[in-house]
Structures are given as structure tokens and as C-alpha cells.
Amino acid sequence: MSDSTSSAASSSTASSPTTQLASAKPLEADHPIRKAIEQAARQVRRQTPLAQSFTNFVTINLVANAQLAVGGTAAMSYLPDDIADVSAIAGATYINVGTLLPFFAEALPQIAKDLNASAKPWVLDPVAAGLGNTRTSILRSFKENPPTIVRGNASEIIALTHMWDLDMGAKQADDADGTSRPAGVESVDDVDQARNAAVTLARFLSSRSATGTAAVAVSGAVDLVTDGAKVYRLPGGSELMTKITGAGCSLGGVTGTYLAVCDPITAAIAASVHFNCASQTAAETATGPGSFQTAFLDALWNTSATDIAKGAILIAE
Ligand SMILES: Nc1ncnc2c1ncn2[C@@H]1O[C@H](COP(=O)(O)OP(=O)(O)O)[C@@H](O)[C@H]1O
Ligand SMILES: Cc1ncsc1CCOP(=O)(O)O
Numbered sequence: 470m471s472d473s474t475s476s477a478a479s480s481s482t483a484s485s486p487t488t489q490l491a492s493a494k495p496l497e498a499d500h501p502i503r504k505a506i507e508q509a510a511r512q513v514r515r516q517t518p519l520a521q522s523f524t525n526f527v528t529i530n531l532v533a534n535a536q537l538a539v540g541g542t543a544a545m546s547y548l549p550d551d552i553a554d555v556s557a558i559a560g561a562t563y564i565n566v567g568t569l570l571p572f573f574a575e576a577l578p579q580i581a582k583d584l585n586a587s588a589k590p591w592v593l594d595p596v597a598a599g600l601g602n603t604r605t606s607i608l609r610s611f612k613e614n615p616p617t618i619v620r621g622n623a624s625e626i627i628a629l630t631h632m633w634d635l636d637m638g639a640k641q642a643d644d645a646d647g648t649s650r651p652a653g654v655e656s657v658d659d660v661d662q663a664r665n666a667a668v669t670l671a672r673f674l675s676s677r678s679a680t681g682t683a684a685v686a687v688s689g690a691v692d693l694v695t696d697g698a699k700v701y702r703l704p705g706g707s708e709l710m711t712k713i714t715g716a717g718c719s720l721g722g723v724t725g726t727y728l729a730v731c732d733p734i735t736a737a738i739a740a741s742v743h744f745n746c747a748s749q750t751a752a753e754t755a756t757g758p759g760s761f762q763t764a765f766l767d768a769l770w771n772t773s774a775t776d777i778a779k780g781a782i783l784i785a786e
């Protein structure tokens with residue numbers, strides 16, 4: 470799918486949610502992206518890349534464990550000079566704004582500025598975007614020094630695109646169907662409702678990226694990943710992922726692990742497909758959220774690069 474409009478978010482020709490998925494076609498078995506995904510998964514296991522994280526206190530342990538389970542390594546930090554020093558040896562950095570302390574309002578804009586000044590790739594998870602003045606001020610500051618990849622649920626992607634004034638005044642989901650937002654860390658919008666915002670956001674990120682490439686990943690029942698030109702849909706996985714805290718946060722951390730070894734769109738698709746394969750496997754033996762999380766980490770470790778590359782990937786027309 471390549472949008473013919475310059476601002477998809479406000480385009481009246483943008484496909485409607487109901488037709489989006491129906492028109493998506495399976496990505497060919499020998500498509501170059503599948504080869505790139507397999508190579509990236511093998512590289513992660515061979516190179517044990519470091520993706521450092523400035524992330525929330527609720528799910529920090531699952532973020533680190535998921536990064537190790539896919540083959541990477543982890544380092545968690547909150548100080549700008551520490552992040553700057555570690556970024557010299559890290560392949561990517563992950564920033565997640567789920568829990569905040571007062572000094573974050575100054576530290577995070579500085580970290581984003583330092584990362585972009587040194588052309589270091591980073592992933593943003595805008596947890597609960599739109600909630601609270603401090604979080605809004607921090608997220609707004611990132612427009613000046615944007616990430617390489619944004620990973621969030623539908624409401625977070627819509628809210629961030631709106632907060633950065635990229636949606637050209639498009640009707641917000643809440644205007645369209647009366648949905649109130651923000652609703653905290655969970656989404657109140659469907660993935661399809663975030664499609665146009667994701668395409669617009671990915672185009673903006675690409676235009677500000679040192680390599681000219683970027684990606685946006687919208688998580689949900691059928692994930693959506695876009696580089697601003699093409700839109701991929703990733704069905705599968707397990708609804709049990711919504712019953713463990715940190716499923717999205719750890720996906721952001723693993724997206725950073727993949728970004729340490731490959732380009733943004735490959736990293737965003739590979740991490741999401743790896744999660745879908747592993748959560749589907751884990752759901753086969755889990756008897757509840759506790760055993761599911763344990764089985765999920767094991768499945769991240771045991772899912773082969775070949776199986777990840779063969780995962781369910783549709784390309785939207
Ligand atoms: N209904 C669902 N069915 C299958 N997988 C899901 C579902 N909802 C979320 N997921 C998966 O859970 C992970 C986290 O997504 P999500 O819950 O949307 O993020 P967040 O926790 O940030 O809101 C992703 O890998 C996503 O694909
Ligand atoms: C519950 C909670 N509160 C602040 S951050 C956080 C974790 C959110 O994790 P996820 O977005 O992966 O569900």
C-alpha cells in the first residue's frame with residue numbers, strides 16, 4: 470500500500486478500518502523482508518547486542534528478561550551522562566515513559582538531544598501518551614529530537630501524532646466515535662483507527678532520521694507496522710498478552726534489540742512477529758497469566774529464526 474495523499478491522517482480517501490485488513494495479502498514466502506528478518510534473528514543470537522533502556526519501574530524486569538530471551542543483553546539507566554556513555558557501546562537505546570520522576574522532565578529531552586546529535590538509533594514507547602502535564606511536556610519535546618522507531622498501542626500512537634500536530638487537524642478517534650482518551654496504559658482505540666496516524670508519524674520520523682529510515686509499530690489484536698510507505702499487518706499471538714503487564718513495554722525493548730542489528734522496518738516487524746509466534750506457543754500450555762509469562766519467555770528463547778521469518782505477515786494494499 471502506498472498512500473497517494475501527502476497527509477494520510479487527514480485524507481478523506483484513506484481506506485476505512487473495515488476494508489484495511491480485508492484487502493491485506495500474505496507477504497510472499499521468499500520476500501526480501503522475510504530473509505532480512507531471519508538474518509536479524511540469527512544476528513541477535515550470534516552478536517548478543519546491547520540495547521540500553523530508560524524505562525518504567527513497573528515492567529523493567531520483564532523488558533530486560535525479554536531482551537535476553539531473544540538473544541540480546543540489557544543495561545537499565547536513568548542518568549543522561551550514563552546513557553550517553555553507554556550509547557557508545559550500545560547498538561540502540563529504548564525510552565519508555567510509563568512511570569515518571571520530576572527530574573525526567575529535564576533528563577529525557579537532554580538524552581534525546583544527545584542520542585540524535587550522535588546519530589544513535591532509539592525506540593520510544595509513549596506509554597499513556599496524553600496523560601498528565603509532565604508526560605505531555607516530555608513527549609512534546611521529542612518532536613525536536615525524534616526516535617528512529619515509535620512502538621505503542623493504538624491510542625498512544627494517535628495521541629502522540631496529535632500532540633506533535635502531525636494529524637493536520639484530522640478527526641480524533643474520540644471525536645469520531647465518542648471514545649474518551651487517554652485511558653491510561655491500555656488502548657481505547659482499535660489498531661485500524663491508528664493506521665493513518667501511524668503512516669503520518671512514520672513519514673515524519675523518516676524525514677528526521679539520520680539514515681532517512683524509520684518505523685512505527687502499533688500493537689493490538691492484529692499489529693500494524695509501517696515505514697510511512699508500506700503498511701504491514703501481523704495477525705496471531707495470544708490475547709493473554711493483555712493479561713500480563715509489560716507485554717508492550719518488553720516489545721519496545723526487544724524492538725531496540727533488533728534495531729541494534731538491522732534497519733528500522735525490519736526491526737519493528739521482526740520483534741512483533743517474534744512476540745506473536747512466542748505468545749501463540751505459550752498460550753498452548755499456559756493455565757493463567759503467571760504460567761503464561763514464564764512460558765512466553767521460554768518461547769521467545771526457543772522460537773527459531775526460521776520460524777520467525779515464516780511468521781504471519783500481511784501487506785496492506
Ligand atoms: N488481542 C490480542 N491478541 C493477540 N495479541 C495481542 C492482543 N492484544 C495485544 N497483543 C499483543 O501484546 C503485545 C502488547 O500489545 P499491547 O497490549 O497493544 O501493548 P500495550 O501493553 O503497550 O498496550 C503485542 O505483541 C501485541 O501483538
Ligand atoms: C501499569 C503501568 N503503569 C505505568 S507503566 C505500566 C506498565 C505498562 O506496560 P504495558 O504498556 O506493556 O502494558
Ligand SMILES: [Mg+2]
Nearest residue numbers: 596654717718
Ligand atoms: Mg504499553
